[in-house]
Each structure stands twice: as structure tokens, then as C-alpha cells.
Amino acid sequence: MKNEEQKFTYRLWRYDGAPGELIPLLQSAQDHFGYIPRRAMRYIADATGIPESEVYGVITFYNQFRLQPIGRHVIRVCVGTACHVAGSKVILEAVEDELGIEVGDTTADGLFTLFTVACIGCCSLAPVIMINDDTHGKLTPASVRKILRGIRRNEKAATTDASAGTGN
Amino acid sequence: MKKVIVGMGTCGLSAGARPVHERLQALVEDHPDVCAPGITGCIGMCYREPLVEIRDGGNRWIYGDVDAEKMGRIFEAHVLTDRIPEAVSVVYSEMADGTRGGEEKDFLALQQRIVLRHCGLIDPESMDDYLAVDGYKALRRALTEMRPEGILQTVKDSGLRGRGGAGFSTGLKWSFAAANQGEKKFVICNADEGDPGAFMDRSVLESDPHAVLEGMAICAAAIGGTHGYIYCRAEYPLALHRLYLALDAARAAGFLGQNIMGTDFSFDIKIKQGAGAFVCGEETALFASIEGQRGMPRIRPPFPAEKGLWQQPTNNNNVETYANVPWIIRHGAERYAELGTEKSRGTKVFALAGKVVRGGLVEVPMGTTIRELVHRIGGGIKDGRTFKAVQMGGPSGGCIPAALEDTHVDFESIPATGAIMGSGGMIVLDDTSCMVEIARYFLNFTQQESCGKCTFCRIGTLRMLEILERITCGEGDPADPDKLLLLAGQIKEASLCGLGQTAPNPVLTTMRYYRDEYDAHIRDHTCPAGVCNALVDFFIDPDKCTGCTLCAKQCPVQAISGQPRAPHVIDTQVCVKCGKCLSSCNFGAIFKG
Secondary structure (H helix, E strand, O other), X not given: OHHHHHHHHHXXXXXXXXXXXXXXXXXXXXXXXXXXXXXXXXXXXXXXXXXXXXXXXXXXXXXXXXXXXXXXXXXXXXXXXXXXXXXXXXXXXXXXXXXXXXXXXXXXXXXXXXXEEOOOOOHHHOOOEEEOOEEEOOOOHHHHHHHHHHHHHHHHXXXXXXXXXXXX | OEEEEXXXXXXXXHHOHHHHHHHHHHHHHHOOOOEEEEEEOOOOOHHHOOXXXXXXXXXXXXXXXXXHHHHHHHHHXXXXXXXOOOOOEEEEEEOOOOOEEOOOHHHHHOOOOOOOOOOOOOXXXXXXXXXXXXXXXXXXXXXXXXXXXXXXXXXXXXXXXXXXXXXXEHHHHHHHHHHOOOOOOEEEEEEOOOOOOOOHHXXXXXXXXXXXXXXXXXXXXXXXXXXXXXXXXXXXXXXXXXXXXXXXXXXXXXXXXXXXXXXOOOEEEEEEEEOOOHHHHOHHHHHHHHOOOOOOOOOOOOOXXXXXXXXXXXXXXXXXXXXXXXXXXXXXXXXXXXXXXXXXXXXXXXXXXXXXXXXXXXXXXXXXXXXHHHHHHXXXXXXXXXXXXXXXXXXXXXXXXXXXXXXXXXXXXXXXXXXXXXXXXXXXXXXXXXXXXXXXXXXXXXHHHOOOOOHHHHHHHHHHHHHHHHHHOOOOOOOHHHHHHHHHHHHHHHOOOHHHHHOXXXXXXXXXXXXXXXXXHHOOOOOOOOOOHHXXXXXXXXXXXXXXXXXXHHOOOOOEEOOOOOOOEEOOOOOOOOOHHHHHOOOOOEEEX
């Protein structure tokens, strides 16, 4: 985290007062923190001279920015038109049910955050979801549950391995 | 030597092109010097991805639905021993003598590719590939053989109209910006493709980024542009990656920067990543977003050609418009104007998706009919169902019913139906789509994306959405259709930008052509397409049900009964139609009717 924060601070430090840099700075903050923490908002306001209230206004205007930390696996269920007519609603319900959260929330174990996305342009694979940068297409409720369970299992195995490792 | 090329656009990658490419690389390591591996962008056959192409002299074969294992077989058979492998589909082939074959030859045969001329043919990450297809020759001609007025005249004569949806004459737009003076002059490419169901611009950027840069540079040369911006959605990581690579390569080769090609013309392009706001596709909102503000539209006049970005003269076109320009400069306005209809010249790219057999990216001359697009190129409707409508133009567009399938796709005929050309999203709907529900879906989208500046757009769309929601729940009032029409008129009249002015279109077109469906929902409390949960009953198909009991456990009202390992039954009297059983069933046994 520290290193990431340094990168973001470096970008702020390089900021030369050029107008129009607010959104790229916010994008950089989010790249590094995964979301935009309050302190990053304050740094940006100080560096640019834009009031914090205005920075907040810009953050909340755009769908990309988040004010809360996110899980390790960000799931975006596509609700574009092609996915919609192919049954994305049932897919979304299956994901919500499987994870026990609603859109915009993060699971208590910090593994998953669930969002919807207007269209990721893989319409011929509808219905699709993205898990981090990977796209999964032609889904059914059953197949999407299987994918999520697979991730859970891998995560569990990884943590068991890690704790076994420290035990040695 | 043979070339083996893997399609690596977003569609290909999503369908699994990466393991195919890795397998190919491993094979090439084991068998050095038998073939040259490469990548390319989107060829348009999204429905058969991942695609692998073999080129040998003037011959080419494209294999579809390839996975790592099939890649191995293609390599062993075709690359090593010149045999077509068994059980792998050749979707398209083209021999040096002009003969064409393959399962999907109709898909490409009816198309005329200008914007997509290089898509699927060149490696988008290679400047050499772009130069090999005469890349940047149009810019050279524009800079060394033509005067700015000549470029403007050529673009005007070509009849090219803005491909973002509004269809304004590109040449005329450029001449307005050319006539205004400013300290700086901006050339902007709108790549904030936000319509759900549209991916034309993404594919062009991923497959042929230099064509867009070249088009922008030609525009700058014509209007005296000094600075360029590409405003691209952050949701398109691959397009952004390839754009950055292309910009670096173009600068290194001297096609962007100071004194381009030894002339006194200087021009450079920056990329701005959009942060996810649909309204930023509207040009004045896009300017506000580049300036770092909330992306809210501004009042026009002053028009962008006079005072646009940073109050300087600005020209803004979309990706497809710019991609047309180098072709027009190289081949002349006449060749371009020969294509299409009298008032809509050239070609148009469509993203064909939805319930169509062959979903993908297609480019056809303007004036092609919807019937040809859906049935001949698209191969008809999936699962042998009935064609009901096409939805064109995304949330700003409308539904054109099957009865009007002979409508020509151009800037005159489509608006006559109440829909709009839009940027090229074309979603095919079949008889399982409820038109009231489709209208509700789009209203929900525009309602969420309204920036909130204009009262009628902000609150009016919400009121319309509430009415549509209650109709789809079977709680509609007989007065609701009239209320919808009244609100629609007011929102169109009282909104500043295109988002509000067009937001009611999906409702208006569905009410125009499918009024009976609205009436069925309101009066008879039925959903003819069997989509709206509240108006249908849920059943279990005893042939598919395995008696796993999962649905019964999920049901919040214990409406499902049955013995383990025996088919279950839903008591429709108790059922509250929440749909939980539908999303929990692993065997597809639950259906609505």
C-alpha cells in the first residue's frame, strides 16, 4: 500500500497546475487505492486548489469513482441491451444470491464486490459478466454460480496454503 | 511462409483467444521457421470467436470456435502438412483466384468495408502493418498535394455525414471550425461509446487505431487544428492500450508532432479517459469533462465551432467518421459518393446483436434494408423463433417492428419510423421480448444517466419510469398511456441536450407499434411475451427437474413442494413470483408461462 501511495503522491507532486487534470488525478488515486479515500480527496484539493466540495461533486458524478474500498474480485454484471434480452436479470439475481450481497456492496470477507455495467460490448457472448479483467460469456445461473464457487475455493486453498507456509 | 494470425479483439479475448495464442506461440517455438505468427483485431464474426486465420500466398482460411486443442490440430494439419484438419470449422476462405467458401461466407459477402477495411487484416499494434496497407498516404496527400480548402471540398463532396448519430454533414461542420480563429483550435474524437449494445467504435480502435489518428490529423490540416483529444471510455482498456501504442508509434514516425512530413503543419493528440457518464457522449458535456468538471451539457450557441473546449474553436466527430476520412482522401469523393443513397452516402457499421444467429460487426452501404441485415447477413433469428423488431440507436432510439423490415437504413428512412440512426447499435428482438419491458429498460437507463441539469429530464424520466414499472407489474391505470405521451412531449421540449430530447423515444416507438401490448398489460393484466414476472405463472418442467430440492429451499413462501429426487411442483396460488427459483435452478427446469 505504501508504495502505491508513493506513486500517487508522485503524480500529485508532478502536477504542474495544468487545467483539466482533476479527473486524471482521481483516476490515478483510484488505480492506487482501489477507491478514493478521504485523504486522497484532500491531497488533490490542496494540490489543485479546487475546493474539496467540488472534487466530491466530480467524484460522485462519474460512475467510475468509488468512495468505499472494494473486494479482491470485482464482479461486473453486464446489463446492456443484448444481455438484458438474453436474461441478465436472472444472472444478476443468481450472483446476488450466491454472494449474499446486492449491487454496489462488498462481501464481509472482502472477496467480492458486485457492480452492474451498462455494456462491455461482448454482445455476441450475452449474457456476460466481468470478474476483474476476465470476461465470462454465455452464462446460465448454474454456470455463474460454479464460477463464483471456483474462485471461493481457490481463495480458500490459497489462505490455507499460506497459513501452512507460515507454520513451517 | 505461411502466416498464422489469432483474432485478439475484446470479443476474441473474451471467447478465449489468449490460450489459443499461447498455444500457437509454444508451437512456433517447437517448430521454428515454418510460419510467422501474428495477431489482428476484430474481423466482425464475434459469434464464431476465437478465430484463427492462415494466410498462404494469396489464399486465406479462417477457422472458427478455436480452442487451444484445435489450435494444435490446425497447426499440425494445415501449417505443417497443408491439410484442412477434421472437426474444425472453416468459417471463411478466400483463394487467390477469387473463389470464396466456408460456413459463414454470406456474412462477409454482402458487406462493403471502408471503415472496417483493415479490421481483422492488420496487426493493430504494428506501424509496419499499417504502412503496408498504404497507411498515412492520405495524410501525405492532404499535406503535400492539397490545400485546406481542397480537403474541405473533398469531404463535402463525398457526402460524408457524422456517424455519431445526428448525421450532420462532416464537410460543413469542418468548414465552420475552419472559419473561426482562436489561440488554439481543437480536433476531438468522441470515443465515449456509451449506448448499451454498441461496440463499433471499440472494434475500430482496437483493430485499426492508426486510421482514426490519420483521420484526425487530416481534419486538423483542413481546419487549422493545433491540438487533438481522443475521449475514450475507461471501460475499453484494450482500445486505450492500442491507442497509446499507436500514438507513440505515430510520433516516432513523424506523423504527429512538430513539422509533420517536413511541412509547417504541427499537430499532436492526447487521450482523455472517460470516467463513466453516458451524458459525456454529448459534445458540450464531453468538453466539460475534459476540462475536469462534472460532465454537464452547456447551452448552445455559442456552438463548438466557435467556442468549444476551453472556449476555443473546436471540431468534434466520432470514431467512425474519422476512420472514413483517409479512405475518402485516397480514393476521392466520387468513389465514396457512389455508395449509399442520394442523401446518405457511403457505408455504415452496425453492431448486430440480440436474438440473431450471426451477431457481430457488419458494414453495409447506406440504404441496405433491415431485412437484409437481419436475415441475410445476420442469418435470421436464433432457435427458429419469430422476428419481432430491431432496436436501433440505443436509449435514444426506438424499436422498428418486423412489419417494417423493408425500411432502408439511412438518415432519412429510419427517423421516419420514429427511431433514429444512432451510432450503429442494432439489437434484434424476437417474440420472447416484451416491448413494454424493453421501454422500461431504456427509460431506467436514461433516468439513471440524466445529469440532472434540466428539470424535465431529471424528474420527467423518473415519472415515466414509475408509470412503466407499474404497468409491467400489472398495476397500470387506463390513463397511463396518455400520461406517458404528455410527459414524453414535455421532456423532449424542455431538455437542453440530446439525452433528454431523445429519452422518450423507446417509449414513443413501442407505444406506436405495440399499443396492444401496453393494453394487455394494463387492461388484461397479462404479458403477451411472457416476460414480466408479475403477470406470468412459474412452472417446473417435470422432465428436467431432478428433485434436487434447491428451489424449494430458496422459495420464500414455501410454494414449491415435492419429494427429493422426484419432480417438484409450484403452487401458483401461493407463488409471489419473485423469480428466486428461476435463478437457483441448475437444470433450467423452471419456466414462465
